[in-house]
Amino acid sequence: MDKGFIEHIKHAFETPFTSSVLIFALILFIILLSPILLRKIRIPGIIGLILSGVLIGPHALNILERNSAVDLFSTIGLLYIMFIAGLELDLNEFRKTRHKSGTFGFYTFIIPALIGYPVCYYILGYDISASIMISSMFATHTLVSYPVVNSYGITKNEAVAITVGGTILTDTAVLIALAVIIGSSQGQLDQQFWLRLCLSFAVFLLIMFGVIPRIAKWFFQKVEGERTSHYIFVLFVVFFAAFLAEVCSLEPIIGAFMAGLALNKLIPHSSALMNRIEFIGNSLFIPFFLISVGMVVDINVVFNGPATLYVAGALTITALAGKYIAAWLTRVTFNYTNAQQQLIFGLSSAHAAATLAVIMVGYQYEIIDENVLNGTIVVILVTCVVATLVTEGASKKVVLAGSQDEIIEEPNQLADEHILIPIANLNNMEPLLDMATLIRNKKSPHQPTILSVVPNNEMAEANLKTARKNLDSIVKYASGSETEVNIMATIDYNIAGGISRASREILATCILIGWPSKASIIEKLVGEKTESILNLTDVSLFMCRLEKPFVSQKRIILLVPPMAEAEKGFHYWLNKVSRLTQELSLPLLCVCNSRSQSAIDQYLLKSKTSINFQFELYKEWDSLQGLSEYVKPDDFVVFVSARVGDVSYDHDFDGVPRRVGKVYENNNLMLVFPSRRKKSMIVDLTDIHQISYSPSRETVGYLGRKFGDILKKE
Template identity: 35%
Template structure:
């Protein structure tokens, strides 16, 4: 016999899945955002609605995971270039978003509700904190890196951290009768140690694990485990888990490129299960019926909602005017920072537990949370659409955004062990908006079945990488006289802008560093050739060092290779360090700046080729060394480059290496 609320785990999970599945179908025709729909669905099926489900342990666990997931996604989706660029603005906005609600909340609560100053500070901390409950909307519209979103996310951490510290001091005053400065100092020291340990150990562990294991499931579980380790450690030292999840996202951000298969898996699992579970759980906490029990609760809820929303709007208004942002950006900042869930719920429960909040104020706070969540989602959705349309219109007005001008790459593969890394490198060097297909090529010149099968496996590995990054791929298995002939012919047929191949591995003592095949290829085609050898996944490199010969700016393919390198640095969030002659460095800087590439690029001066030999000693195992070479007879070719293969073969046998031969007329 079925009784309500449901107790069977299978029945509970089935109801939740049906809500996640059918919710959008019900609320979309009503123009209700999906996030609000999930919260409303939680109210309906929860203990204060139809009582189909009670908020049991599963909702507490999945709900906690959901809010951690939102904070982690917010951090890992941000481009670190944008974050550094907007960090000061985010700090200012965070202080505004905290101080204005705190000031209004303290005095307003004291005089409006007649509560003591300690309770007034607690209520004000509820106004000051907020949750990125509408962040999935930003992610859906691809606005994670617009200035308004980055400023709002950074400001969230500032406001939440200060609110939680305020909450901790309120509890200390209630228990001990005064502030405990020793505890604050202790927490500050533990925070510094925490940031140092997580900030240095997580990237090191990730590079080691990713370097030895390419299985997407293993990588996903490993990343998720690190998020929970960071969250748990934050809890242990006295912070909230959401701060730990956000910091883990920032630390792991360079390890998880936005177009990688790993990022795709992270978003899929979060948006499919954890985040909806969290939203439904929030709805199940809300008892709308308390509004109708008397004017007291309704007045308190109206007052709290008005103060919370108006002060957050005022903070967004002042910040947007100060930063020169428009109305849509202001509304996006307000929408992201007006939602209330995790920290506000925690403050409400703690306040009621210690007798600081009456039952009417607690019920009013719960109603405030509901209204703020609805307002946050609706405002963010509308502002997100406006900004997305504005960005799209700007993109369409630029001549350079013509699909035919984008990279058309031919990637030669033969070994399934290395094909995945070569394909990933090629994909990260493309512009994210490039819609051209990429060509994976396997060339054979005999009927050896073992070689043929190995080549087909290599093609399959390349396909899996392209599919994981949502890039159309064309595979070609070609029988030709030799690899050089097959590669050059396919390059002409596909109108390729560049050929990407694996760097030759010496098979005997008399073998050259490049090998006979590559030397023939350089003579057979004038297209740009990129030769890669990476011992670790390219998306885990922390720094890209680029050595550029003198007069490289006079080569036909100069701008093309600079754009490819800039794309690579931007998409794997690695710092670019160019070792170049002063005149050449200025041209490189202009290409990157005029192209709008959002990547950090530094320059080391090279006056003679011997300077490169000295500076190259600084290349570490986690770096990627790119050497820009030149064909014989070209403007930038010199006797120094003639000895380059021997130098690379002698000193960089265990380093990640990419050799580029620019396009020639």
């Protein structure tokens, strides 16, 4: 073999690697392999990536060294961590428990800081700036063990809610304190510094929460079809906010965190955009940052003396003690149980993302030394393990005590939910699928089914091939939000009959359809398709007109007629409206009578939902026109109707899609027909075509009016 070629190969693999392609390939290999190997020995993925960075870093095997490319990706990952931390916080939950969250946030910030400062200053011997920075690191926490409480079904327990809410306050306070500490370390902590900090922070907040959300809302509305552009825009906002924070003498990570809070309400947690943000961040940017943190760690310091182990032990004990005392004080203040105290401690004791952010900034400014950096890695490892074990034990106690989230909905409709989406117009496909993604029960084993019914005529086979091709494009769109869908194409003499048959075949619990087009005179005479579908099915049916993007909505208006609470599907549609409200982070105004208000209020309180809801009493249900005074142009209108013969049915509901669609022509609309009890055997055996084409009450009224007009003209 040519010696030149061998030398070339040797040079290519000389350490540290210099080829950017090889460096990137190695990083990706570590990101791929590390979680797989460490999952078997129950080591958190975050620790595995950091340890991998230690191994390949310049202080160990020296395979990689920190260069401009590594620093760039590391910075992106750091900002991404803080951005997702702000984006994933449930602001509705925080608003609901804001007073208790504020108290816990104060405890979990001030107690660890007060304990940490004397430990760092008097025991470890650090100066004032380093002691304050390290003690502020103790105040941060990351909800590493939140998936545990989610798996046990206790996410709505008040102890969980205030811990999540307290995260907003303590992390924000730590990041602001960070700016002060850095200013102090540079000798700038004078009157001019405080004036500049307050003024710049005020301007920064004005831009982030006054200007950015308006621009983002406008962009998402105007560039609705360009899904890739949405993600690029979000990235731009994150890095612009980081740069703006830097200009305002704040740390860039503060800007990224505030960007997450600013865009929180505009990006639903189940949306395709949220999926892209989390997917790219968790698969590339954040792991890159964690590996780069490991590369900074110098394991040789450990062998030079016991200083690192001494610092690591002191930091770990102090971090856990501070969080435990804060949890105990919260229990005493609000009279919580011992299990709830353990739950709060378990959720708030893990130090990960924000802790790394603070320590890395301190290390870059040379406020803290390598001993603290290395000790922090130990803190992260120990606290993540302790947090997971404590949270799991506390969750079991909470469940055994009977404090699990109460399930008050029909188990057959929600636990085994199956949504059927008949598609007649491809233009309605994307918004309907987005709606199904927002409202569906994420724990249901059934994915939404997309249905296309082809008329049984001489072109049936050709039309069926076209329908299946169109359904394939829907599957491609659904994959953007990692939503799996089933597709189904069928031939039937009658469209409504085909939908009914498919609904029975898949045991659908809900049918989600687009808004009907204007009916022709023939359809009015023999019965419209929508009415035929209602006659042929018993499950909940949601009829949607979604012409405006969800981001343009400011409120959801729920119009509930009398006796709606007596229908079989009452809890089901109320659960769907609750999910929609929570996903879009919108307030809910319910217009109903006092009896319905009592039933809805009871449901919302028992479900422990975090949505902001209000009621308006309305008595003149004979006049649906009067409801329009409650509706504004930016409201999402949900109108609860009923099938003919149902308990809450009223003659004024005849032709309700046409009438409601006309009154609220500038609004997004969802018309709800609750599920009903099975029809009698006589009705079930009635010929399908007789039911489909039987003249409706609206048809009789329509003919009467036309006949009256003719007599008047004569």
